[in-house]
Amino acid sequence: MMTTYSSDFLHVLSTRGYINQISDPSGLDQAARDGRVVAYVGYDCTGPSLHVGHLLSIMMLHWLQQTGQKPIALMGGGTTRVGDPSGKDEARRILTYDQIEANKESLKTVFSRFITFGAGRNDALMIDNAEWLASLNYIEFLREVGRHFSINRMLTFDSVKMRLEREQELSFLEFNYSILQAYDFVELYKRTGCILQMGGSDQWGNIVSGIDLGRRMGTSQLYALTCPLITTASGAKMGKTAEGAVWLNADMRAPYEYWQFWRNTEDADVPRFLKLFTTLPLTEVGRLAELKDAEINEAKKILATEATALLHGREAADAAAETARRTFEEGALAETLPTVEIAGARLSDGLGVLAAFVEAGLVASNGEARRQVKGGGLKVNDVTVEDERAMLGEKDLAGGGVIKLSLGRKRHVLLKPV
């Protein structure tokens, strides 16, 4: 589907690989060329941080703004109270209102890295759909909005069909999610003139419902644009690691760890990820995509630094790159590695190696530490731990007064007595 677009917005999105499906490509293209398009993406408040999986849609908001349009980050403070059944085998756990509020606050911070908020013409807005959903009157809502929805049609949606075919419970609560999401679209249109909703490909049905509802409720033409679901070249879902999701909040995944995530990208994913997750010009991406074999590592470092710079700022990204360079390329002790502090007295009294690794958070228990020792996976100051009963003491303090603990070749933590 290599259509040529005349608007900057769709041109950029299409050439960088963000587009999976558009409801009316030429209509949207024209709207984006002729005037300012207000567009939104909705984010559920199901967790304390967004993760790499959300990044694609955030990048779409970024490019939307860069190409002169107006982005809205819609926080699902209201819809999260219901829970989206799309792509889910089972019902989501129901969160308390307090949890949802806490999550929402925690999610907000990330957006300002990618889009600029304000009151200006194409400044971004952040809106919470609890504003209108929380106070809905059931009967009124059924009369004004509910009457426009056809159960017959809703039953044909993939998200619903899947549950029905597999004979898995779909509660009425969840069934209503897409109605609320559709209503959001119309409400945003009324409030802000928003005519485009973007999201992951699994949101297609929900978005299109919004367009339909808009038509029945007298909005002007609305549009849908979805991005593909990103998997790695070897088929794994993007952004899952040992610890689970790759979080965007800095307090849940430090910039250095975030940099490492991108640094370890599979070869085959490098060109695609450069286009999607950095803002490098495509000519530059093209040049980097030419690199082969060991040289591709250079491209991976650039990917890591650029992606990290977008989220955590240039300074943090460069620092992460430098820490990695010292650690991996020079084999030196970079004092900027993640550091865990322990009481000085514990060290002078003698601290068991196993406990030290647990303390550093590299392993979950003494038992796991023991197993890692058996497999040769633990190092203290770059020396493999042979004896699980070894004690660490002040004698082990390397330069800078820290002890370097390593799990495998990649994960390093400095233990610092205070």
Added chain:
RNA sequence: GGGGGAGUGUCCCGAGCGGCAAAGGGGGCGGACUGUAAAUCCGCUGGCUAUGCCUUCGUAGGUUCGAGUCCUACCUCCCCCA
């Protein structure tokens, strides 16, 4: 309402004659090989003050020297009949 079936190692799927810390996968972690990649091969994949102790098979009781396994009740899910 009646009849039948299922819930297993807190990531998932899944075996399990009354002796079970519980087969086998997947995933993950570590090692070897490399390039901090992929693929491949090997090891590991309940906790602890550890030749022993503690906690695990939907929940709560019971039988037994001993229960994931047998009995009772309850919860949840599925199928068939109404």
